[in-house]
Amino acid sequence: MNNLSIIVSNISRNYDSVKALDDVSFEVPRGELFGFIGPDGAGKTTLFRILATLVLPDKGTASVEGFDVVKDFKKIRKILGYMPGRFSLYMDLSVEENLSFYATIFGTTIKENYDLIKDIYRQIEPFKKRMAGQLSGGMKQKLALCCALIHKPAVIFLDEPTTGVDAVSRMEFWEMLRRLKESNITIMVSTPYMDEASLCDRVALIQDGKIMKISRPEEIIADYRYQLWAVRSGRFFELLSDLHAYPGVHSVHAFGQSAHVAFNKSALLMDDLRRHLIHAGYADVVIEEIRPAIEDCFMELMSQ
Amino acid sequence: MKRFTGFVIKEFYHIFRDYRTLLILFGIPAVQLLLFGYVITNEIKDARIAIYDASKDEVTRKISEKILSSGYFILEKNLNNYSQISQTFREGKTKLVIVFGSKFAEKLQQEGKAELQILGDASDPNTANILVNYATGIINNYLISIDIEQMPMRIIPEVRMQYNPELKGVFMFVPGIMAMLLMLISALMTSLSITREKELGTMELLLVSPLRPIQIIIGKVIPYVVLAFIDSCVILAMGNFVFGVPVQGNIILLLAECLLYITMALSLGILISSITSSQQVAMTISLMALMLPTILLSGFIFPVENMPVILQGLCYIMPPKYFITIIKDIMLKGNGFIYVWKDTVILAMFTVVFMMMSIKKFKIRLA
Numbered sequence: 001m002n003n004l005s006i007i008v009s010n011i012s013r014n015y016d017s018v019k020a021l022d023d024v025s026f027e028v029p030r031g032e033l034f035g036f037i038g039p040d041g042a043g044k045t046t047l048f049r050i051l052a053t054l055v056l057p058d059k060g061t062a063s064v065e066g067f068d069v070v071k072d073f074k075k076i077r078k079i080l081g082y083m084p085g086r087f088s089l090y091m092d093l094s095v096e097e098n099l100s101f102y103a104t105i106f107g108t109t110i111k112e113n114y115d116l117i118k119d120i121y122r123q124i125e126p127f128k129k130r131m132a133g134q135l136s137g138g139m140k141q142k143l144a145l146c147c148a149l150i151h152k153p154a155v156i157f158l159d160e161p162t163t164g165v166d167a168v169s170r171m172e173f174w175e176m177l178r179r180l181k182e183s184n185i186t187i188m189v190s191t192p193y194m195d196e197a198s199l200c201d202r203v204a205l206i207q208d209g210k211i212m213k214i215s216r217p218e219e220i221i222a223d224y225r226y227q228l229w230a231v232r233s234g235r236f237f238e239l240l241s242d243l244h245a246y247p248g249v250h251s252v253h254a255f256g257q258s259a260h261v262a263f264n265k266s267a268l269l270m271d272d273l274r275r276h277l278i279h280a281g282y283a284d285v286v287i288e289e290i291r292p293a294i295e296d297c298f299m300e301l302m303s304q
Numbered sequence: 305m306k307r308f309t310g311f312v313i314k315e316f317y318h319i320f321r322d323y324r325t326l327l328i329l330f331g332i333p334a335v336q337l338l339l340f341g342y343v344i345t346n347e348i349k350d351a352r353i354a355i356y357d358a359s360k361d362e363v364t365r366k367i368s369e370k371i372l373s374s375g376y377f378i379l380e381k382n383l384n385n386y387s388q389i390s391q392t393f394r395e396g397k398t399k400l401v402i403v404f405g406s407k408f409a410e411k412l413q414q415e416g417k418a419e420l421q422i423l424g425d426a427s428d429p430n431t432a433n434i435l436v437n438y439a440t441g442i443i444n445n446y447l448i449s450i451d452i453e454q455m456p457m458r459i460i461p462e463v464r465m466q467y468n469p470e471l472k473g474v475f476m477f478v479p480g481i482m483a484m485l486l487m488l489i490s491a492l493m494t495s496l497s498i499t500r501e502k503e504l505g506t507m508e509l510l511l512v513s514p515l516r517p518i519q520i521i522i523g524k525v526i527p528y529v530v531l532a533f534i535d536s537c538v539i540l541a542m543g544n545f546v547f548g549v550p551v552q553g554n555i556i557l558l559l560a561e562c563l564l565y566i567t568m569a570l571s572l573g574i575l576i577s578s579i580t581s582s583q584q585v586a587m588t589i590s591l592m593a594l595m596l597p598t599i600l601l602s603g604f605i606f607p608v609e610n611m612p613v614i615l616q617g618l619c620y621i622m623p624p625k626y627f628i629t630i631i632k633d634i635m636l637k638g639n640g641f642i643y644v645w646k647d648t649v650i651l652a653m654f655t656v657v658f659m660m661m662s663i664k665k666f667k668i669r670l671a
Contacts, residue, residue: 052512054670073668074514082512089506092315092321104310105513147509 005155005186006051011060020046022209023060026187028147028202033181035200036190037298043209044190045085049157051188052082063155067237078106081153082187083144085160091133095124098132099146106151117146117181120176138169141144145176149185156180158189162196173200194295203294205301212301217294224292224300226250226262228268233282246273253299260296309513311523318529325493332495332533334542335601340477341547348376351435354392356383359408363450365417370446371402374388376438389423399425400435417458426476467636478543479631480604482536486562489532489600490569491576493592498524498577499586508670517666525570529563532570552638557632561644564651565627571658572623578665598624623654 006028013021021043028034036044049055051064053073062069067076089098096110099121103110114121114123124139124146132143141161141254148156158177162170174196179189181201186279189200215219233239240259243252248267253260261273270287277285319325353371359363371377381397383389392398404545405411405419422439424432467474501507510520536559543549551558573590578587599605601615602624608616619625626647633639641648 033316049670054508054511077512078514080512082509084505084508088509090314090318090506091504093317097314097317101310101314102509102513104306105510105515107307107514239556 003029005032006064006188008062009060011047011050011057013043013050013055013058015046016304019209021050021057024206024209024211025191026059026204026211026214028186028227030186031181031184033177033187033189033199033201035197035202035203036188036206037192037194037197038190038206039192039302042081042206044206045159046204048082048085048157048188048190052080052157053077056197075221078212081148081151081156081162083148083156085163087140087144089132089140089144089147092110092131093132094129095135095143096128098143099104100265102147103150108151113150113152116152116180120147120149120177123172136169138172141165141169141173142176145173147168149180153185155186155188157224158187160190162191162193162212170196179303187281194292194298197298198294205298207302212304220297220301221292221294224283224293224297225265226300227265228290228292228296229268229273230255230258230263230286230290231261231273231276231277232258232286233284235282239277239282242277246276251300251303253296255295260299262296262300308519311515311519312526313525315497315527316541318617319531328491328493329531329535331537332480333481333539336485337478337481337539337542338546340481341474341543348431348434348438350378351376351399351431352380352387352397352434353377353402353439354381354383354398355379356386356401358387358406360406361409363409363412364404367404367420367443367446367628368402371439371442374438374442374599374633376435382615393423393425395600399428399431400439402439457595474543474547475549475636476604478539478547478549479628479635480599480602482539482562482631483565483602483604483627484595484598485539486532486536486566487572487594487624489535489596490566491573492587493580494524494573495530495577495580495586495590496583497528498574499580499583502577502581503583511668511670517668520643521663521666522572524566525574528570528573529566532566533563536566549635549660551635553634556642557641558634561627561630561634561648561651564648564655565623568623568651568658571655571662574662575658575665578667580664597622603629604628623651626651 004027006026008027009025009177011021011024012019012120024043024047038044050069051056051062052078053069056070064076065079067073067079069076090101093101100110103113120142124135124142127135127139132140135143145158145161148158165173170193177189178199180187185196197220198242200217202214203217203220204214215223224296231239231243236254236257236259240252240254243249243261244261248263250262252262270289274285274287319329336495355368357368371380377400381392383392383401386403389401389403392401402414403423405421408418408420420443422436424436426432498507500637501510515523540551540558544551572594576589577586580589597618600630601608601611601622603618603619604624608619608625630647630651633644637643
């Protein structure tokens with residue numbers, strides 16, 4: 001039997017004159033944790049809505065678990081877990097009521113599928129009598145995930161589940177997703193945070209409605225062609241533009257406190273650059289050779 | 305079925321946890337009915353009048369006494385000459401001035417007629433009209449009582465106001481308020497509750513769920529059917545016990561008609577919510593497009609028969625008009641179903657049309 005869970009071929013969708021999705025194709029095997037990385041407005045939400053049968057594509061076809069998203073939308077809706085981008089639970093219902101409501105309308109009960117959600121639900125269970133509107137951002141997302149999982153879907157679509165969630169909760173959330181994989185659920189997740197990409201099995205980089213690259217995170221890093229130095233000093237913004245102007249530099253990106261300088265392998269000598277910067281009046285110049293992280297690769301891909 | 309009941313239970317949670325909804329549902333009917341019943345009244349009590357009696361004889365004194373002892377009028381002041389009249393009206397308190405011509409009794413005896421003038425303050429035409437009628441009535445009664453043996457032939461009409469002998473305004477308001485409030489509660493509340501889900505984004509999840517559109521719609525409607533029905537019972541009971549408005553006809557028929565009207569208003573509410581996506585718009589449409597016609601074009605306050613033809617035509621496409629006719633018939637006249645079946649059929653047709661339109665319009669996808 002075909003082992004592909006999601007097949008998207010040549011999907012396009014316009015909103016008025018804006019191209020939200022432009023000839024997008026990809027495939028996701030069953031049980032994979034597939035990530036969509038891209039800035040706001042890249043078309044992630046539109047893609048998720050098409051797969052969740054909420055929006056019709058203008059062109060192209062897509063199927064989920066063998067069901068066409070246009071013709072068989074009713075069948076897809078039975079096997080699908082969906083967590084929309086904005087928090088969409090009932091604020092005036094308690095945690096428990098929200099969960100049991102979603103269980104009921106999908107024709108199941110909390111008890112029946114408790115195993116699937118128990119790792120996540122245990123963390124919010126102490127607050128189960130609390131109204132959903134009064135939960136913290138991280139807890140709301142955990143509850144939303146529980147609600148999306150309660151009917152044991154074959155596929156779940158999580159549209160930016162970690163946006164607006166603190167760093168610790170984000171990590172916990174990804175931890176849960178990785179554990180869910182063991183239940184052989186296909187998980188498609190989108191995020192604007194590039195560092196989360198390395199936690200997926202495969203990632204697609206999406207920008208302006210087009211997929212730039214689909215690959216395993218390790219491969220994306222392995223494909224990185226440039227050598228990379230991290231440069232730190234005072235006067236950060238001037239440093240960025242000075243580095244950019246330095247001959248032989250391919251690109252400069254700011255990552256927290258340091259500037260990542262990319263250049264063709266062996267095109268630069270570290271001592272030359274240090275001397276140049278000290279000469280230009282920078283104090284405490286620190287330059288280190290670093291291994292590219294997934295963010296470096298994305299910055300590179302996105303600037304192409 | 306379990307899915308569906310789960311959905312309905314959720315709707316009840318929403319309603320009972322939102323005290324504003326509850327206030328609208330149960331506070332407004334009571335307050336409105338009391339307001340309309342007590343404050344807005346066409347009945348006349350203690351209207352202030354002035355009398356200019358140029359004759360000051362036995363007859364004029366008797367007539368004045370009759371008028372002042374009727375309970376409708378109290379004397380503000382006696383005037384001494386004709387020119388004081390306009391001054392008196394300008395002061396504003398006096399609503400009516402009665403002027404007796406000179407030698408009133410004498411003329412009445414000798415010529416068989418005497419001069420009497422009634423002036424009303426028509427800056428408020430309805431009140432002036434009613435006051436003038438009352439005063440005329442009292443005067444005529446008096447004349448009849450003294451003349452009875454002198455006049456050879458007379459027709460004395462005996463007027464009886466059928467169905468509302470005391471001409472109580474509240475008889476008119478109870479049906480009107482029922483029509484208005486049930487429309488408000490049903491249409492406004494359902495349209496708000498559906499658009500709220502759209503605004504919150506929960507509609508997205510409901511759509512993705514296996515719930516069918518018809519289940520979502522009916523699930524939204526059922527709680528409000530129950531609540532609006534309770535409301536109509538409250539209004540009827542208050543009308544009966546507080547204001548003495550009778551229910552002459554079959555109470556079960558009356559309640560069934562209420563239920564039909566509620567369903568009609570609810571389907572209208574769903575229709576509104578399926579063509580709008582924000583609570584604000586839904587509220588504006590419900591209030592502007594439903595409330596005003598319900599009040600003005602339904603025969604609630606202004607009789608349909610007296611309107612210009614175009615407006616009359618408009619009235620005929622206003623569902624509340626039919627409902628008001630029906631409940632007036634049943635409550636006040638005690639008519640049975642054979643008298644109201646035509647209006648009932650029309651209401652039912654409205655319901656079916658709105659229902660079908662809203663199910664058709666209901667989007668199974670986002671925009």
